[in-house]
Amino acid sequence: MTANGERAPALPGDAILLHVGPHKTGTTAIQGAHAAARPQLRAAGVLYPRGMDHNPQAAAALNRAQGPDQRPVPRGVWLALAAAVRKHPGRAVVSSEMFCEAYPDTARRVVADLGADRVHVVITLRPLELLLPSSWQQHIKAGHLVSYGRWLERILESRDKLPTTPTFWLRQHHPELIRRWADAAGGTDRVSVVITDASRPRGLFDAFEDLLDLPRDTLDPAAAPSNRSLSLAEVELLRWFNRRARRQVSREAYYRLVKRGAVLDLVEQRTPRPREQRLVTPGWAVQRAREYSRSDVAEIAAMQVNVIGDLRLLAPDSPVPDVPATIEPNAVPIGLAASFAAELFTAGLRAGAELRGDPLHGDATTAARPARPARLGIKLDRAVIGARDRLARTQVGARLGDRLRSRSR
C-alpha cells in the first residue's frame, strides 16, 4: 500500500496493462485521459491503441452485442487489437469496463490472446454505496422501469440470487472479480487494485502514471467529457417514459433516440436547477452496502494483490444519511418536461423515416405548396435516407442472388 505522494512501483517494461473496470469507477475519465495523452504516451513508449476506449474490442472478445443495432462485434476486431498490442515491444494499455463481465474461461482467453506472460490486470474500485445510484440510473437509461427503492431491495437482498439487474453482481462483487482475473492472469501478483478516493480525485490518475512509469500530470482528469448524472426529476421522467413506451418502441429506436439521443442531450444541454433534488440512497441501503464492503475489505486484504490507495476507503464509516426511503417525485419541472418532449419529437421526426424504412413511397400527387427551408431540409434528409435504404436492400438482394446462383451451379 502506498501513502500519499509516494510512487507505486512501475510494471515491467513490456507489461500489457489490462484495465477491466468495473463500471462507474472513473473508467470514462481514465480512458479519456489516455486517449488525450496518446502523443506523450507514445513518446514514453506506451501504446494506447486507437479509440477513446476499447469497448468494441472488449465486446468482440466477450462475443457481446454493442452499439445501436445491438449486433455482436466480429471477433476479428478484438484479435486485431491483441495483435497490435503483442507487436508493441513496450508497455501498452487496454481499457474497457466490459471485461469485468467476462466469465473465467473468457477471461483466460483474453489473457492468452494478449500474451499471458505480459498481462497485468488493473481493477479500479469505489465504495459500493456510491455505485448504487449510478448503476440504477444506467439500468433506467437502458429502458427499464423499476423504482430505485425496489431495485435496491432486490439488488441488496443477496449477492447469490439473480437480481433485477443480472449483471450487477457480476460487475460489482469485487472480491470475486479480483479472483476471476487473478486466476485468468496466473496469480494475485498479476493484479493491481486501485482504490479511488473521492477526496483525492487525482489519485486514480497518479496510480496509472505510476504503473506506467509516466511523469506526474501526463494524464489529464478533465480530458474526457464529463458525464453528469441525472437529477432525480430527470431520471424519474425517464422511468415514467419507459413505463409508457414499454414494448412500443423498438430496441434500436430506444437506443438511438432515447439513450443516445434525448437523454444525452439533457445531460449535455440542460443544467439542473439549483434546488433540484439529487438521487439519494436511503440509510438502510447504505448500511447494507457497507456490510458487504466491510467483508470485501477483509477478503481483498487477505488476497495478496497489489493495492494502490487505501483499501479501507471502500467501507466508509461516515454517518449514514437519515433518509428512510427513496423519494419518488410526482411532478417534474416544466422546462425539463418540455425539453425532453421537444427533443424526442424532433429526433423522432428525423429518424422516423429511417426507422420505418423507405419514406419515399408516398403518393405522388403534385400539390404546389410553398417551399420552406425547413421542409427542404427534411425532404433532403428523407431522400438521403431513402437512397441509403435502397442501397442496403440491393446489397442484401445481391448477396442472396449470389448465394442462389452458387447453389444452382
Added chain:
Amino acid sequence: MTARGDVPLLPDDAILLHVGPHKTGTTAIQGALATARPQLQESGILYPGSRLEHNKQAAAAIQRSLGWEHRKVDRGQWLTLADVVTNHPGRSVVSSEVFCEADVDSAKQIIDDLGRERVRVVVTLRPLEKLLPSNWQQYIKSGYRVTYPEWLTDVLESREKRPITPSFWIRNNHPAVVRRWIEAVGDPQRVLVVIVDAAHPRGLFDSFEDILQLPRNSLNADESGPSNRSLSAYEVELLRQLNRRARRDVPYDDYYRLVKRGAVRTLVEGRTPEPHEPRVTTPGWAIERAREFSKSDVADIGAMGVHVLGDLDSLAPTTPVGDDEAVDVTAVPVDLAAAFTFNLLEAAISTKPAPAAPAAVESAVVRLETVGHKLDRAIARVRRRLGALRPS
C-alpha cells in the same frame, strides 16, 4: 316547453346558414344535426354531406386555407354543396364556424350562391369572457407560444388593432359579425342570434329545434364521438413550452398534423387530468375588460333588429369578478410529461411522408436517388471484385 324568445317562422324552403363563431357550441350542434340526419330527412330537412360540419365547403366559399393545408380549397366543393342545397325542395341546414370570418363581399357571394330569398343566417353567441380561455388554447394547439396573460393583454387592448392572433377579433367582434351578415342577406329580420347560456346546456338544441319546428329532443348531444375536453392548465402550458422549443424546427404542416391532430388529441382522449389539476383561469382584470366590450355589444345587437333567441343580456354577465391570477405552472405531473413525450415520439416515428414536394425539391430528390443508384452499382462492382479475390 315554451319557445325561447323571438322565433321567426321559417319559409318551407329556408336554408339555415349557421356561421358560428368558434367555441359557441358549434361542434355540439353540428354533432347533433349529423346524428339526427335520418329524423331530419323524415321532416324534409336536409343536413347535407356525411361529415359533422361543412368546414371544407365554407373554406372553399371564402377562399381561405384550412388547417395545415397551405392551399386554398377548391371553390367547386362549395358550389357543389350550394347546388345540392338549392335543389332540395324543403329546408336545409348548412353549418360551419369558418363562415364567421367571411368579409362582406364573400358573405354576399355566399348568399347569392344559396339564393337570397331562402337564406336565414344563424349566429350563435356566448359571453366573450367565456370564449377567452378556449380561444387561447386553440391558438396554443395551433403552435402559438404566447402566454395567456400576454395574449389577454394584447387581444383585449383594442378591437381595432391587429392582435398577435389576427383571427380573434374577426371571429369574436360579435356586433361586427352580425352586421356583416345583415348586410350580406340584406334584411336584419333574416338574421337570428342564438344566445348560448351555460346555465341551460340544452338551450342551444332547443333553439335549433324551435327554429326548424322540430319536436323537443330531436337534437341531442352526440356522445359517440371522442372526448373533446379542454386541456388542463398543466397540459396547455406543457404544449406551449413545446411550441417554444420545437415549433421552429418542424415544418408547419407536419407540426399541425403530428402535434395538434396527433399527440395532443391522443393526450385528450387517453388521459384523465387529476381531480386537483387546475384549469386555465382568466384573471379578474381580463374579465372586467371583456365585460366592457360585452355590455356595449348587448346594446349594439339589441338595436339591430335581428331575431334574438335566448337572453341577450346574459352575454354581459354581472356575477362577481374574482381576483384570480393566471396559474403559474412551474412543474407538471410526471405521468403527463411521460405520456405527452411518448405521444409525440409515436406520432413522429409513425408519420406518413408529407405530400410530394415542390418541383425544385423533387428534382433534388431524383438527383440524390440517381447518385444513390450509382453508388449502389459501384458498391456492387467492388463487392464482385472482392468476391473474385476471395479464396473459394
